Amino acid sequence: MQQKLSNDFLIQCAHEFGTPLYVYHAERIKGQYERLQKAFHECDARFFYACKALTNINILRYIKNIGCDVDCSSINEVLLALKAGFVSENILYTSSNIAFEEIETAAELRVNINIDSLSNLRKFGKKFGSTYPVSVRLRPNIMAGGNLKISTGHKNSKFGIPLEQIEEITAIVRETGVWIRGLHIHSGSDIKDVDVFLKGVQVLFDISAHFSQLEFLDLGGGFKVAYKPGDEETDIELLGKKVTEAVASFEKQTKRKWKLWFEPGKFLVSEAGYFITQVNVIKETPAIVFAGVNTGLNHLIRPMFYGSYHTIENISNPVAPAKKYTVVGNICETDTFATDRELNEIRENDYLLFLNAGAYCFEMASNYNSRYKPAEVLVKNDKAHLIRKRDVLEDLLKNQVEVL
DSSP states (O other): OOOOOOHHHHHHHHHHHOSSEEEEEHHHHHHHHHHHHHHTTTSOEEEEEEGGGOOOHHHHHHHHHTTOEEEESSHHHHHHHHHTTOOGGGEEEEOSSOOHHHHHHHHHTTOEEEEOOHHHHHHHHHHHTTSSOEEEEEEOOOOOSSSGGGBOSSTTOSSSEEGGGHHHHHHHHHHHOOOEEEEEOOOBSSBOOHHHHHHHHHHHHHHHTTOSSOOEEEOOOOBOOOOSTTOOOOOHHHHHHHHHHHHHHHHHHHTSOOEEEEOOSHHHHSTTEEEEEEEEEEEEOSSOEEEEESOOTTTOOHHHHTOOOOOEEETTSTTSOEEEEEEEOSSSSOOEEEEEEEEEOOOTTOEEEESSOSSSSGGGOOOGGGOOOOEEEEEETTEEEEEEOOOOHHHHHTTOOOOO
16 A cells, blocks of 8 residues: 655645645555455456546546546546547446437447436437447445435435336337346445445346346445544455355356446545645634635535545644644635644644545535636656646636626
8 A cells, every 4th residue: 555645745746836736646546446456356347437536637547557447427527538548448438317419429439338217228229229238227225325415326316227117127128129238336435334235236136137138237336435543444355355255156146257347436546635725824713723724615625515524634733732723714605624623733824734635626626716726736656747737817717708
C-alpha cells in the first residue's frame, strides 16, 4: 500500500500551484487496482472504473494505462473515455432514466450498454433485435450503503428494473429478440458488509435461469473506504474469497463458466486524493472557535450533501497542542466541514489538508458565489503535474451571451 504523501511535499504543491488545490497520487490508484486484481485472481473478474467519481482526462488515461476498463454514467463520460484512449469494448455505459436517443448514441459508439428500464429495453429490442448485446440493471431490493442518499438497491429506489418485473423482461425478449448478455445490480455505496454482496450475487444466480445467452454477472461497486482512524472498510480480500467460492459452486451447479464484472469508483481514487486549503480567519466566539478556510461547499460539498466525514489535518503546525475547532467555508451559505473537531492549533494562513478527497469532490465542484474552481495536480513518480488550471474570470463568462 502506498504511503500518504508527506506534509512537506503537499505544502510545496500549495506554494507552487496555490490553494484551494486538489492533489491526486497516481501510485495510490494503481495500488488499489492491484489489490482488487489480487483479491479476485481465482475467478474471471473484470473491473470498470466508475469514472463519475473523477473524470479528469489525465486520471482516465492513467486508469487505462494500468489496465483497468471504464464505466460511464452519461454519454459525455463515454466521449471523454474514448478521447482518453479507451477502446469501445472496454467501456461500459450505465445510466439512469435517460432519453433513448442517448442509448442510441452509445450503440453507434459500439460500447457495452447497461439498460435500467423496461421502456428503454423495449425500444432497444424493437430497434436492434438480437444484433446488439446488452446487459440489464436490476433492482435487487437490498437495503445497503452508508445512508439513504447512496443506497440504490432498495424497494423505493429509482435505479434498475425491479425483480418483480422479471416476467416483463422475458416478455420483451420473446417479443423483440433482444440479446441480454449480462445482468447487473448495484446496491449502494459505502457497503462494508461482505454478506450484502453475497446476497446480491445470489440474486443474480437465481435470475440467470431466465436468460439463455448470459455471459457475465455484474455486482456493481460500492466498496467502502476508511474515512477516519478505526473506520471499518470493505474487506476486499474476504469478499474476493467468498465471491470466488460462491461462483465456483454455481459453476458446478450450472456446468458452465461465469464472468464477473465490477464497477469500483471511490475505492480506486478516494484515498489517492488530497484537498489543500488555507485558513483565512480564526473567529473566536463565546461558544465556538471557527477556522474559516478559503474554500466552501462550492469545492467540496460532500459533508453538507451526504453528511460525509473527511479527516482534516493542520499540515502547517502538525505537532502543536490540539484544540477544538469548527472548520467552515467562505461561501454565503452554511458550509461546515467539521464541528468541534480536535486539530493541532490553527493559525491564520495555516494549510489544512482534507483526506479522502479523490472521489466525488472536485467532480461535484461548482462556481457558486462566482468563485473559481480550484486547480488539480497529479503526482506520479514523485513529481507533481498540473492537470487542470485554476479558473479565471473568463471561465465564469465563457458561455454567457451578452445581449444588454
